[in-house]
Amino acid sequence: MTGSASVCISESFYKGKDRLNQMERGQIMDALLSFFQDPSYPSLRLEKIHNDFWSIRASRDLRIILTRQAQVWIAAYCGHHDEAYRWAERRRVEVHPQTGDIQIVRIPEVDTPSREPPANAPLARFDEDYLLSLGVPQDYVKPLRYATEDGVLELLDGLPQAIQERILDLLDGKPVIPPPKIQVQNAEELLAHPMAQRQFVLLRSLQEVRQALQGSWEAWHFFLHPLQQEVVGARFGGPARVTGGAGTGKTVVAIHRARTLAQRYPQARILLTTFNKGLARKLKVALKGLAGEELPNVWVDHLHNLALRLHEEVAEPVQIWTEEKYRPILEKLCQGLPYSSGFLLSEWEMADAWGLYIWEAYRGFSREGRGTPLSARERQALFEVFQRVWETLRAQGAATFSGVCHRVRAALEEGHLPRFRAVVADETQDFGPAELMLLRALAEEGEDDLFLTLDPAQRIYRGPTSWRALGLEVQGRSRRLRVNYRTTREIGELAERTLPSQVEGEARGSLALLRGPTPEQRGFNREEEALKELLRWVRWLLGQGLEPRQIAVLARVHKLAESVGKRLLAEGLPAQKLDEDGEGVWYGTVHAAKGLEFRAVALFGASADLFPLKILLNKAADLQEKALVEEKERSLLYVALSRPREYLWVGYWGEPSPYLPS
Numbered sequence: 051m052t053g054s055a056s057v058c059i060s061e062s063f064y065k066g067k068d069r070l071n072q073m074e075r076g077q078i079m080d081a082l083l084s085f086f087q088d089p090s091y092p093s094l095r096l097e098k099i100h101n102d103f104w105s106i107r108a109s110r111d112l113r114i115i116l117t118r119q120a121q122v123w124i125a126a127y128c129g130h131h132d133e134a135y136r137w138a139e140r141r142r143v144e145v146h147p148q149t150g151d152i153q154i155v156r157i158p159e160v161d162t163p164s165r166e167p168p169a170n171a172p173l174a175r176f177d178e179d180y181l182l183s184l185g186v187p188q189d190y191v192k193p194l195r196y197a198t199e200d201g202v203l204e205l206l207d208g209l210p211q212a213i214q215e216r217i218l219d220l221l222d223g224k225p226v227i228p229p230p231k232i233q234v235q236n237a238e239e240l241l242a243h244p245m246a247q248r249q250f251v252l253l254r255s256l257q258e259v260r261q262a263l264q265g266s267w268e269a270w271h272f273f274l275h276p277l278q279q280e281v282v283g284a285r286f287g288g289p290a291r292v293t294g295g296a297g298t299g300k301t302v303v304a305i306h307r308a309r310t311l312a313q314r315y316p317q318a319r320i321l322l323t324t325f326n327k328g329l330a331r332k333l334k335v336a337l338k339g340l341a342g343e344e345l346p347n348v349w350v351d352h353l354h355n356l357a358l359r360l361h362e363e364v365a366e367p368v369q370i371w372t373e374e375k376y377r378p379i380l381e382k383l384c385q386g387l388p389y390s391s392g393f394l395l396s397e398w399e400m401a402d403a404w405g406l407y408i409w410e411a412y413r414g415f416s417r418e419g420r421g422t423p424l425s426a427r428e429r430q431a432l433f434e435v436f437q438r439v440w441e442t443l444r445a446q447g448a449a450t451f452s453g454v455c456h457r458v459r460a461a462l463e464e465g466h467l468p469r470f471r472a473v474v475a476d477e478t479q480d481f482g483p484a485e486l487m488l489l490r491a492l493a494e495e496g497e498d499d500l501f502l503t504l505d506p507a508q509r510i511y512r513g514p515t516s517w518r519a520l521g522l523e524v525q526g527r528s529r530r531l532r533v534n535y536r537t538t539r540e541i542g543e544l545a546e547r548t549l550p551s552q553v554e555g556e557a558r559g560s561l562a563l564l565r566g567p568t569p570e571q572r573g574f575n576r577e578e579e580a581l582k583e584l585l586r587w588v589r590w591l592l593g594q595g596l597e598p599r600q601i602a603v604l605a606r607v608h609k610l611a612e613s614v615g616k617r618l619l620a621e622g623l624p625a626q627k628l629d630e631d632g633e634g635v636w637y638g639t640v641h642a643a644k645g646l647e648f649r650a651v652a653l654f655g656a657s658a659d660l661f662p663l664k665i666l667l668n669k670a671a672d673l674q675e676k677a678l679v680e681e682k683e684r685s686l687l688y689v690a691l692s693r694p695r696e697y698l699w700v701g702y703w704g705e706p707s708p709y710l711p712s
């Protein structure tokens with residue numbers, strides 16, 4: 051391979067390929083593979099261009115920009131001819147004198163001022179030597195110290211991610227300790243150093259190169275944040291929990307963790323699970339992309355489906371009943387009891403979720419935090435009715451999902467079903483007690499048994515569950531991810547402003563390193579006006595070169611989403627529902643967009659009667675439940691606003707949602 055021992059691909063190369071279409075990516079991959087086999091291959095026409103960069107041809111118009119450290123070639127960027135050359139013109143590669151780290155840096159375009167830093171320059175209080183010790187390139191030190199906050203953010207765009215994070219922490223008032231200097235003997239050792247691995251992946255064989263470039267070749271396959279890396283590779287002495295705001299890479303970490311465990315325990319079965327079918331499909335594809343093949347010892351399934359499949363192994367098949375089916379039965383059996391139907395439903399669902407099937411369990415269960423107090427006698431009267439509801443379900447060959455989870459759990463605990471060596475579960479904020487107890491039972495207790503990712507602010511289906519009450523102790527094994535890899539800072543900040551500064555005892559806020567257009571928030575008198583403007587925005591995005599499938603229109607309720615979908619089609623725009631395959635603009639509810647992301651998202655109808663949804667608020671049994679509904683509705687708005695990578699449009703008519711930041 052190239053006559054040298056190794057080759058290297060940089061993170062900026064992956065950024066460049068993200069701007070290309072599928073065919074162009076294929077051409078880039080072919081050219082790079084040829085180059086790594088033989089750089090003198092004639093059609094590649096290797097030539098030196100600006101600074102320390104070289105270029106090769108991938109097609110008439112496509113270029114790959116390379117650089118070299120001693121004997122190691124580094125693929126630094128790829129793109130269309132002019133754009134790729136411009137990229138190289140404005141960059142340089144250097145080994146930082148203080149940290150010893152290798153960096154690709156954008157050459158700053160500012161004139162160094164000679165006067166004193168202005169009063170509103172947030173980094174002026176840090177001296178030059180300190181900034182240098184953090185890895186800031188020499189010619190950035192003064193401009194950063196003299197810049198206003200906006201100026202700092204602009205300058206950061208040109209720096210490697212690790213430096214950006216350090217400076218953003220300084221802006222946030224956090225202490226930042228300079229990294230130890232990298233001590234290495236040669237370029238290969240330098241590029242393989244953990245600090246360099248934030249930006250470079252060193253490949254030592256043609257097979258590794260092929261693997262790195264084949265399939266989806268996403269940046270997250272190689273470039274993990276040190277905290278992501280830590281949780282992926284750690285040996286945890288029991289259940290571990292990883293939290294983080296939207297877009298901080300929790301799913302990425304779950305997928306990497308599953309692969310790591312599959313390698314660590316090659317003879318054992320590993321489960322990778324999540325909340326619903328669509329997300330499980332996404333996990334499966336992503337895991338295969340990462341591993342380069344389907345891993346025979348990793349099972350990927352969403353938890354309810356897995357529970358149903360396991361249930362079939364130990365019992366007769368059941369029909370799943372949801373609220374529409376069991377609510378009338380509950381109401382009929384409860385006639386005459388002095389409670390609202392909302393209260394009865396939520397109390398029964400609580401008992402069902404916790405598996406309180408025997409009187410002693412229901413009697414002893416702490417109802418702390420529930421709005422309506424109950425005496426022992428009242429509990430007993432209720433329990434008798436609840437039992438009859440369960441009996442009716444059984445007689446009909448039906449069960450709730452919670453019921454199925456509890457039966458499977460019992461079968462696992464009694465040894466009728468085999469357990470997994472380890473379980474990795476994503477989106478666990480929406481798992482209730484039945485699902486969490488099932489997860490516990492699915493994994494053999496011991497090292498690395500459970501790895502659970504969640505964002506409490508994205509809980510949109512149910513109220514919080516105390517993990518400790520379920521025996522899930524994660525003390526000392528809890529980590530929080532902080533870097534938002536998905537959205538621009540502008541969108542990330544707007545989304546976070548829908549939330550309080552702490553959610554369930556955890557401070558919010560994440561570092562978004564990308565910059566982008568300001569999200570649009572538009573108020574209208576009528577829905578029709580909002581729709582017209584939305585259509586104009588979608589057309590504008592298409593005109594900007596976005597593919598229809600990179601755009602999603604989300605709404606709070608099905609009916610509204612459907613009416614937008616119909617209108618898109620009627621206006622000649624390609625469109626399909628979120629859970630269907632197609633090439634058009636996606637439309638669907640916010641619930642259906644859970645865990646997904648798009649380049650552009652429109653939230654259609656961020657109005658006061660939709661967030662929170664009025665009918666749900668009116669149905670709440672008591673003040674506690676009303677507060678819970680409000681919390682979930684706020685989370686739903688957060689989920690919607692945190693789906694886009696670059697463009698966000700929010701439209702409402704009448705009054706805006708009270709959760710929408712002004």
Ligand SMILES: Nc1ncnc2c1ncn2[C@@H]1O[C@H](COP(=O)(O)OP(=O)(O)OP(=O)(O)O)[C@@H](O)[C@H]1O
Pocket residue numbers: 268269270273274275278294295296297298299300301302303505508534535536644645646647692
């Ligand atoms: N280390 C990384 N390098 C590059 N991209 C990353 C990295 N980690 C995550 N990403 C990208 O960031 C985006 C968000 O990641 P992911 O979906 O894992 O976040 P999440 O925390 O699960 O989000 P949500 O809570 O909104 O579902 C994805 O496009 C993913 O590929």
